[in-house]
Amino acid sequence: MATGTGRPAFLASVKVDPSFEAFVEARSAGLLRLAYLLTGDRGHAEDMLQTALLRAARHWPKARAAPDAYLRRTLVNLSQDRLRRMFRRPREAPLPPEPESLPAGDPGFERVTDRRVVVAALAQLPIRQRQVVVLRFFEDLSVEQTAGLLDCSTGTVKSYTSRALSRLRQLLAAEASVTEVPDAHR
């Protein structure tokens, strides 16, 4: 059975604010990218974004004043919660690939086209450093805004930023040396 809007009747009892749906349509991609950089995993990022959006929907009258800030803070908190949960349970290990599902193409080509070196490097940072880097350099927040969002001092943000950049330099340099094709073979 469907309602007049074409929506199934059993969904009709949930009141949906049109401004919330418009916000989801407009910003879900950007927020998913933020969640992806915070987690390093696409699946977890989608789960996290859904959870964050559901929280925003519940508190939409309050959140609609500054939905981006609300969602950003929720995602940061959720990424921290996720990390805590990961330490409480056995770590997930990826399943070995099925032989049939292995790509038939050139593995070197796959690696070049599907490299996510920064995402991988961010995933190796401590969560607070990762959050600072993503908020400051991906979300383009100021030191003060980042400090406010993370509930810490500006000095702490600067300290985290410095350490994170230093660590990223090392990680990216190491990655470049591994993937760089020697001149002799060009």
Add this chain to the structure above:
Amino acid sequence: MLTDDQFAARLTALMNEETADVGPVPGMSETLRRRRQRQAWRVRIAVAVPVAATLVATALVTTAGPGGRAAPAAVGSHGSNPRDVAYVSARTQAALANIDRYVARVENRNTAGDLLGWTWYDNQTGRSRSDLYLDGRHVESRLISGVNTDRPTALLVDYRDRTWTISTVLKALCAHNCFGAPQDPTEIRAAMASGSLALIGEEPVRGHETLHLRVTGLPKVIAMDLFVDPHTYLPVRLIAGGPTTTISDYTWLPRTPRNLAVLDLRPPPGFTRTR
């Protein structure tokens, strides 16, 4: 060597580049609506279960009889009226007093499932016909007419002796059928009026949900279990427990010529009248 600012700018570019293919999730709004609906239901259930449990417990406490047995007043789920024993009893008696539209067909069996016979009632003309079976053989038919008059008559056809007889009967005896238990609507109403009633609950009978009433304290039967339709309050089944237990299943038929013809009992040709 890049400065921190240059490295940060490079980092920003790389992050944008590496997440450029992370596009919008298709159907995100719909997914959110479904999840919100599920959450809403979880909340409703979480609230409703304790409330319902409290209501049931309260109902059980307030309707518990003097012997401690609870009358399941909260069992009803049909309609908006409360389902306590007084309500169901009143509705059942009212329904039994208003059966002129129907011809009632009653199938009688014992607890082993053996057919004891059939009874047909037409309240409008004051006629009832009983057909008695013994070991699967049709042995007797009895038609009582004029129940609503001063001089009811009984036509009895005996298939074993191939005889028939007609006689007047006492009005007080008209209600007594050959199955030895309260069965016709008048009997049931009288039993309900004189006995102690309890509403046992809802039970399926012959594939239909019914309300189960128990009548005790009757002179001729240990207990009478009456199962009534929750909408019409007409009997669906009656189990009369006495020296022998009879199970009577009721079907309420329209007063069509074909159904009424069953009540036109005539002695078969060749049968002898006896006095």
